[in-house]
Amino acid sequence: MTTLAGLAHRAGIAPEVVAHLQKLTSAWGLLADLCFSDLILYVPTYFDLSNPAQPSSELNYMVVAQVRPATSRTLYPKDLVSSVITASSAPGITQCLSSGHIAFKESRVPHSDEHRVSFCIPVRHDGVVVAAMVREYELNAKLVRGELERIYVSLFERFANMITRGEFPFSSDDLAEAPRVGDGAMVVDEDDVITFMSPNGASALHRLGSHVARVGDTFASLGLDLGVIARARLNLEPVVEEIEKKPVTTVMFQALPLLNLGEYSGSLVLLRDVSELRRRDRLLLSKDATIREVHHRVKNNLQTISSLLRLQIRRLTSEDGKEALREAERRIRSIAVVHEILSRDVGDVVDFGEVISAIVDLAHESVPPDLHLEITISGSPGELDATVATPLALILTELIQNSIEHAFSSRDESAGERSGHIKLTFSRRLASLVIEISDSGVGFKEGFNPKEITSLGLSIVDSLVTSQLCGEISYGSQQGAHIRVRVPVPDRISL
Structure with missing residues (x-):
């Protein structure tokens, strides 16, 4: 398995720690965008590098997750997930895990004048350091960073400190449609004053009619009835809200509280024109x-x-x-x-179980007064495409009705009330749905030949199964009539 949960299980990580790491990796795309860098998650493990199936007496580090930035190029085009390195070859990670503090390591890039920096951040859960999140980036003297890049990196560093204290990831993240950093970003301080606004963030506000927004304003002074910041401050959790300016403009806001030793110190507000x-x-x-x-x-x-x-x-x-x-x-x-x-x-799919129940109810309406009939259902067909469900409903109606009319008609009526049983069985085999209809009646007449069917009902059934559904139908007598229908079911349908 190459999923985080699978790799963490192989590394012997406790389930509650795995859940914490999964929550971190569901939110760390934001962090990679803020720091313009690759992020790699390492967990300590004891694996023999030459034979992963065997334990090792030496401490190693396994990569269980990796994310690339959307705001910069990656240093690792190839996946590092599931790779293992020795502890002796990664002193920065070792220092980070043992000390519980952020550690730096700088190294020269082979065959280059540039240097690479590893920014190792301890991931804390319930007061214990359980992993190391490593930011990898190159020092490039030719690259000029502007105010936006400096502020983004400073925001990343604030989140990194929150990770070391166990304050990030948040206990509940609403990230289903969360904006990305590149969509637009703003920073407000503890007094709700805007201290930074990215160009895309300003453009999103312009879409709402706030053309004079600038650093030093508040959302209230801009005439925006925005409650996400107040709720983020109160709950210390991310909050998502949408503001709609009729007729066609909708902007999504997500406020992520910035914490310092558990105290609110402002919010990162991400904006997206949706x-x-x-x-x-x-x-x-x-x-x-x-x-x-x-x-x-x-x-x-x-x-x-x-x-x-x-x-x-x-x-x-x-x-x-x-x-x-x-x-x-x-x-x-x-x-x-x-x-x-x-x-x-x-x-365009139908829960065919509901259809069967309705068809059985219809069948009971046509049962003669002197016949006590029991209809039982075994198995479940699940959901079927409407193009399959409609002819199949007609097929079942005809076959059940055929049993009611013919299976029990030759019973000895001098014995009083007749009784009978019809059983419907549904099963999925490969890419087919198999339906078996059996009754406790007299069965088919001796010499019955399906190719010489004269009954209109059975003729309709045969035509629908073979021509419209491209399926197969067979008839037999096993202490009564037994009919087996097999129809192909598209793989996309869940049964």
Whole structure:
């Protein structure tokens, strides 16, 4: 395994420490951007470098995570994760872990006049140093740093000190859509006064109509009703808020409190113009609502047709005609079940378990009064694509109805009330869904040949399975009728 959890497990790190390190690595993209450098996370371990399966008597360090900056080039194009180095070759990390303080190490880059600096930061959890986060960067005399770069690095150093004290990462981070440093950044002091504003941060404020924002202002003086800073100060946790300026502008703010020995000393405020994202969200919501409405109207139309058929049944005198319309009405209702579920849920997949329950309820309505029928379900089909669910609902309706009409009709009626059992079994095999329908009835007649089916219901089933779903169907008698249907299911569907 190459995940942090897997590597930490191999290194013998306690689960609570792993959780802390995972929280750190979920937030440290911010730190890499602030310091314009690669960040590498080392944990102490005892591994034999020549044979990782064997323990070593000497202390080594394993790389369990690595992040590259979005604001600068990386020094390590290749991944270092899972690599192991000896403690003797990394005195800076050893000093950092043993002393619990930030350690520096400078070395010359081979075949170059430049020097590389390792900035080793102890990662503390519950008062104990558990890992070292190393910032790697090159000293380049030709590179001129401006005010923005200096302030970003100073912010990184403040976060680094928070890490050494166990104050970072925060206990709960809302980073799902958190802005990046390059999107826009501002710094406010403990009095909520803006002490720094990046050009992109100023541009985001301009989008909200604050064209005169400058260092020394407060958000209140700019007319922005922004509560993230007050909540970040109160809870000492990151806070995310969006401000919308109608009709089309939305800016996301995230305030990260800067702590010093547990005391609030200001906030780093990240800004991001999310207007286009929110516009797309609204379009998706509108599209989902439209799709649901279409399915709702299809369901209503099918129910109307079903009602018209029932009215027509009452006007007929021919029993054959009535039965034919009843069968048509049941088929329409089984299709309407799928559209009813799609009208409630967003997406193009259906929880087919709900469809089965509705189909079983429909089947019970057609059971003769003198037949006590039990229908049981084993296994679960899970979610199916609507293109599979609709014909499959019709197939199950036909097969269950076929058992009700034919499986128990030849019982000795002199014994009084009849009883029967229909069992539906669902299972996933490779990329297929297998459905087995069995009953306790008389089974198929001797000499039954599926290729010579004359029943309309079974003809519909055979056509839907083989032609529309590209599946297979087989018939047999095992103390009653037994039908097996296999249909391919796309891999993207979770069953």
